[in-house]
Amino acid sequence: MVGRTVAGMTNNPPVTVLGLGAMGRALARTLLAAGHPTTVWNRTPGKDDELVAAGAVRAATVADAVAAHRIVLACLLTNDTVDEVLTGVPLDGRILVNLTNGTPAQARALATAYGPDRYLDGGIMAVPPTIGGPHAFVLYxxxxxxxxxxxxxxxxxxxxxxxxxxxxxxxxHDIALLSGMYGMVGGVLHALALVRAAGVSATGFAPLLTRWLTAMAGGVGRYAAQLDAGEYGRDVVSNLGMQAAAWDNLTDTARAEGVDPRLLAPLGDLMRRRAADHPDEDLTGIVELLKETA
Ligand SMILES: NC(=O)c1ccc[n+]([C@@H]2O[C@H](COP(=O)([O-])OP(=O)(O)OC[C@H]3O[C@@H](n4cnc5c(N)ncnc54)[C@H](OP(=O)(O)O)[C@@H]3O)[C@@H](O)[C@H]2O)c1
Known part of the structure; x- marks a missing residue:
């Protein structure tokens, strides 16, 4: 549906999308569906057929694509790619919205290079099929x-x-959220491999795992409060000494089933080290050891 301003002008600003990988295509598809005139460019031809059929304009070159609209959205593999693609392309009068995954330092360098007053960095917290859906959010x-x-x-x-x-x-924020996700995925894959190795259906086990992780996610706020206060012994629910004492049960069981516990091992090592001096703290005390290795 096309939005309208009170003056009757279209409120759907036109957008250029650079990069038509899985994510760039999802972004362009969503813009088109919402009524935004959309110009697209991709290094390798042939990825825009569906988008052109839906009304997108195909740009022959990056320069043509950038010249087409004021809002230029980049979703390329890396920020090196962004630099490579935009080098020598005039961006005068353009807003560059960079939705490519990268580091904070890269984002700051790109802002300096392209103009802090017209550079917006973004972190997409969604996968291509969920773009435009109720669970998607994007950080800017x-x-x-x-x-x-x-x-x-x-x-x-x-x-x-x-x-x-x-x-x-x-x-x-994007990198912190991804770090949390990958930590969780590491545990999930280990757990699924463990039950599979023991002859239990991973599919049958999955609902229990989802239920358990959802319940445990409720502890994130408590951990955060402990970190902000620097008080790892505050509101302890399960003390570290107890958790460290049980840790060998995890790794012993994995090895007994022929599963290498390498995804879990670093956490167990930190827990044991911290528990030696701080058994009454919560798990959060191990962040002090992360500072030591920084
Ligand atoms: N997919 C996800 O679930 C997801 C989620 C959040 C964020 N992201 C981020 O979104 C960005 C794009 O991801 P994607 O899933 O679309 O990746 P992708 O499907 O692998 O597409 C990569 C894109 O980068 C282009 N590219 C790579 N190297 C290039 C070069 N040297 N010169 C010009 N273009 C180049 C590719 O062009 P060609 O077609 O010519 O190879 C393609 O358009 C990444 O930074 C990714 O981390 C992805």
Whole structure:
């Protein structure tokens, strides 16, 4: 549906999308479905047929794509790719919204290179099939005026959350969220491998695992409060000494079933070290050991 301003002008600003991988195609598809005129470019031809059929304009070159619209959205493999693709392309008068995964330092460097007043960095917290759906959210940081102008387009992807003027903030939050996710996925894969090795159906086990992880996610807020206060012994539910004492049961069981516990081992090592001096703390005390290795 096409949005309208009070003046009767279209409120769906046109957008250029650079990069038509799985994510870039999902973004372009969503923009088109929401009524945003969309110009697309990809290094390798042939990935835009479906989008052109849906109304997108195919740009022959990056320069043509950038020249087409004020809002230029990049979703490429890495930030090196962004630099490579945009080098030598005039970006005058353009807003660059970079939704490529990267580090906070890369985001700040790109903002400096392309102009802090027109650079917006983004972290997509969704996978391509969920773009535009109720669970998708995208984090943004950098130029506030650029965010305000691009917002009608950005909100088509899912909840848009602006974190502040520091261009590195979106990447910081994105990387922290991904770190939490990969830690969880490591545990999930270990657990599934363990039951499979013991002859139990992973599919049958999965609902129990989901239920358990959902319940345990309720502890994130308590951990966060302990970290913010620097009080790892506050509101302890399960003390570290007890948890460390049970740890060998995890690794012994894995080995007995022929599963290498390498995904879990680093956490157990940190727990044992911290529990030696701080058995009454919560699990959160191990972050002190992470500082030591920084
Ligand atoms: N997919 C996800 O679940 C997901 C979720 C959140 C964030 N992201 C982020 O979104 C970005 C894009 O991901 P994706 O899933 O779309 O990846 P992808 O399917 O692998 O697509 C990569 C894109 O980068 C382009 N590219 C790679 N190297 C290039 C080069 N040297 N010059 C020009 N173009 C180049 C590819 O063009 P060609 O077609 O020519 O190879 C393609 O358009 C990544 O930063 C990713 O981390 C992805």
């Amino acid at each position: 940081s950098g130029s506030a005026p650029a965010y305000d102008e691009a917002r009608p387009a950005l909100e088509t992807f899912g909840e848009a959350r602006y974190l502040g003027a520091d261009p590195g903030l979106a990447a910081l």
